[in-house]
Amino acid sequence: MPDESKIEFYFLRISAERLASDLRHFEKEIFRFSDEQLYAIVSQFDHIRDNMLSVKKELEKRLNK
Numbered sequence: 001m002p003d004e005s006k007i008e009f010y011f012l013r014i015s016a017e018r019l020a021s022d023l024r025h026f027e028k029e030i031f032r033f034s035d036e037q038l039y040a041i042v043s044q045f046d047h048i049r050d051n052m053l054s055v056k057k058e059l060e061k062r063l064n065k
Contacts, residue, residue: 030038 026041033041
């Protein structure tokens with residue numbers, strides 16, 4: 001794996017780990033948000049999920065070749 005790819009991989013992995021940690025914290029603090037704020041947050045996560053599903057489909061295509 002080229003150095004640039006390694007850096008990107010580790011950056012994305014650390015970002016994913018931080019996101020998971022933030023979600024655990026968010027779950028504990030959810031009662032502090034208004035319905036509108038929660039809707040905005042959940043909508044953003046829907047967008048992230050959709051993007052990740054697209055990436056997963058592309059990876060599955062590559063791995064099946």
